[in-house]
Amino acid sequence: MSIVVDNDTRLVVSGLTGREGSFHGLRNRSYGTYLAAGVTPGKGGQDVEGVPVFDSIREAVEQEGANTSMIFVPARFAAPAIDEAIESGVHTVIAITEGIPVLDMLRTYWKAKEAGVRLIGPNCPGVLSPGKANVGIIPAQFFDPGKVGVVSKSGTLTYQIGNELKQAGEGNSSIVGIGGDPIVGSDFIDVLRLFEADPETELIVMVGEIGGDAEERAAEFIAAEISKPVVAYIAGFTAPPGKQMGHAGAIISGSSGTAQAKKEALEAKGVRVGESPTETAAIAVKALRA
């Protein structure tokens, strides 16, 4: 087992005929992900290296049995594309696009909730279940199959930690990038719940950063619902208040959303928080072997 994507994933990529969409979609296929179809309105009937292209996601669901949608559509068209995916019949939507207006995401978030569709992202690197499927832009070469589940707001920080785990001989059940936007489809809590239920996952690494209170909420949830060990890392201790640090959601507003507050909330619930990505990986390895 693993979570969100696996051997049953039948992927449809919105934006497959675009430069980024084709590069990453085909990369996902060469990793072993079943790439069922692409979607670009007006280009139905074409194909991208043998992958059929449809005008709508629904057609890809009906004709190719697609069950997971990946959105690689420019920001100003992305929310309608996610909405289309939510209504198409897939059970999972993974939105990579960065820069979607937050108000659009608020509306789309509730559409996904009401439809019972799992939305990951936006502004995320996607989901990788090593040895099974890769949906998104995560460089799979830094991750081996294994027992550590990773859930993260950041892409490169995840690669850094994953690589350190790999060098220490440990692998991953799944790596889930939840995204760095203020409003994302799945929060830490949603993914922690999946890892708790996944028999392959023995330990969870959670990578947070400044902004919002998703880490504080996760701390409460971990104390109440998670029996597996959780190791955390938080980025942004030196970030000044009121400044957006790259990610749209990475901003300290007033006195809320600081790295220190998140670290304290997690530690208060017994979660070990590493000082650096390296120390975080080391704590995880030690805990696995304890």
Place this chain on the structure above:
Amino acid sequence: MDLLEYQGKQLFAAHGIAVPGGEVAATVDEAVAAAERVGYPCAIKAQVPIGGRGKAGGIKIAADAAQAREHAGAIVGMDIRGPRGEGPFRVERVWVEAGSDIDSEHYASVILDRGEKKLLAMVSAKGGMDIEAVAAEDPEALVKQHIDPTRPFAAAEARPIVDAAGLDEDVREEVAAALAKLAEVAMAEDASLIEVNPLVVTNGREVVALDAKVTIDNNALYRHEELAAIDAASVTDPQEAMAREKGLVYVKLDGNVGILANGAGLCMSTLDVVAQAGGEPANFLDAGGGSKAEAIVDALTVIGSDEKVTAILFNIFGGITRCDEIATGIVEASGQLDLAVPLVVRLDGTNSERGLEILAAAKLPNLHQEKTMLDAARKVVEIAGRPPAADAGVSERGSRRS
């Protein structure tokens, strides 16, 4: 992007929310002329995007032209830091506002509630003071209600929280209407925070927004031409302006260690690790996912133009980004730029061996390679030394939030 008070008030006025009359001025003479037209008493208010302006001496009341000149002279050009150390921000404009005849001060806001994934309307009878302190000391005084972002928020829906907040009965309908209009501003203008503190009731029983704190979602600026123009004009720090022109994600900080990393999370983490090693980061710069040679040249140009920087750390973990491309970019940049400061480079991830070979072959002077992020942080801190005295540089920067 945070709007200045007067920009927020102009947005309010466009949506039918009552604000005091006033004029914006950039010089002392302009401020005095504005005061003469606005009438006395009037308030001279520093336009910087932070709270706590009054305490910092940035808001003064003028009873006549002589006082207007005296106050404007003191405020225009002053540097103000926020209550949490934000800034400093140099006052380049003042808002000269007609005095208000205040009976009572209250609080109203509409914000994005990230945790609950909804908009949140808040109102309190207690205004004109730090609302976080009110919420901490007397939580019941701050009354909240979530708003469905998919449809308009009617005054009738706002009325129950206005009732619960215990404002005077005769103004409740008007305050509820103002709250509904704040929600309209949030939805129509893509504002993720709108705060009015204080929202005043005048002796004539009018409800007026005496302050305006508005944050616009940068991702939505493409659909708001006027707000995008304000955003473009708001960057005054030379490095931030240069970075924006080149399409780089850059934030100026106070230290002397220049930082370049790929990915927002790794970049934040790099700042933290440098600080743990005893250094002070000069900036945040996310070179992005597919950093090409040209982007490296641009990034080094921006970081190198900050005179406080005494050494630069390159922290790259290549995923999609290929380390050989980064290395080529560093070599090219070294050829094109006259970089006076040493570079510490850590390349790991995709094609890192090839990247390290390229760097070694180029034999660049002043370039140090380290294998790990932690070693690289220690090395750059050792080379950079202590930053120049804090009082130089810092107060003269006049940087502004983007």
